[in-house]
Amino acid sequence: ELKVEQNPLFLSMQEGKNYTIYCNYSTTSDRLYWYRQDPGKSLESLFVLLSNGAVKQEGRLMASLDTKARLSTLHITAAVHDLSATYFCAVDTNRDDKIIFGKGTRLHILP
Amino acid sequence: NAGVMQNPRHLVRRRGQEARLRCSPMKGHSHVYWYRQLPEEGLKFMVYLQKENIIDESGMPKERFSAEFPKEGPSILRIQQVVRGDSAAYFCASSDRGKAFFGQGTRLTVV
Numbered sequence: 522e523l524k525v526e527q528n529p530l531f532l533s534m535q536e537g538k539n540y541t542i543y544c545n546y547s548t549t550s551d552r553l554y555w556y557r558q559d560p561g562k563s564l565e566s567l568f569v570l571l572s573n574g575a576v577k578q579e580g581r582l583m584a585s586l587d588t589k590a591r592l593s594t595l596h597i598t599a600a601v602h603d604l605s606a607t608y609f610c611a612v613d614t615n616r617d618d619k620i621i622f623g624k625g626t627r628l629h630i631l632p
Numbered sequence: 633n634a635g636v637m638q639n640p641r642h643l644v645r646r647r648g649q650e651a652r653l654r655c656s657p658m659k660g661h662s663h664v665y666w667y668r669q670l671p672e673e674g675l676k677f678m679v680y681l682q683k684e685n686i687i688d689e690s691g692m693p694k695e696r697f698s699a700e701f702p703k704e705g706p707s708i709l710r711i712q713q714v715v716r717g718d719s720a721a722y723f724c725a726s727s728d729r730g731k732a733f734f735g736q737g738t739r740l741t742v743v
Contacts (some may be wrong), residue, residue: 556731563723564675564734609674611732619688620665620725620732624674 523548523614527623535631537599542592542626553593554611554620555584558579564609567595600630634658636726637706638735645742651711651718653738657668657726664707665725665732666699675723681707
């Protein structure tokens with residue numbers, strides 16, 4: 522059964538600092554997703570990573586994928602308060618396209 | 633192109649009543665997923681459907697819950713004889729086997 526683990530689950534950091542969120546998954550996969558969720562809102566798609574070594578960047582966020590290690594990272598550069606949200610990674614299985622989510626990382630950036 | 637449309641956005645039911653949640657996928661998408669999110673928690677997979685077929689319902693409780701995605705019309709998640717523990721946000725996502733897009737969710741409150 523596919524399992525997706527994120528860490529840390531909670532992160533409080535100062536503006537201007539850098540940090541990384543980690544996402545490990547247990548079986549081979551076609552796609553890895555990163556989503557952002559603000560309180561009481563839906564999920565906003567940030568990145569879709571398809572292949573080993575894939576790296577995508579949008580503003581202060583950069584996501585990478587290592588399929589051999591079954592690891593994705595979401596790196597935050599020079600954090601700003603507006604990035605406070607919960608970040609989810611999700612993986613779909615090669616077999617049946619079911620998308621499984623990690624528990625999410627609640628990021629709180631202190632002004 | 634409208635996004636994934638869910639309705640109602642908020643639903644209040646008394647214990648023992650039925651709840652019907654609707655999801656219209658994005659145009660051209662034939663895959664629909666339903667997830668449940670409890671407060672302060674991640675998204676738990678419930679069911680994955682294609683038109684007129686349930687592909688994977690491994691996350692659905694065995695009793696009281698059912699889902700369908702008819703040839704015409706929206707996907708429906710039905711919860712019979714609701715209990716307080718069913719109170720949650722229910723999100724629907726659709727995809728064309730690429731990126732998955734999420735609806736705004738239906739927040740079910742059982743009183």
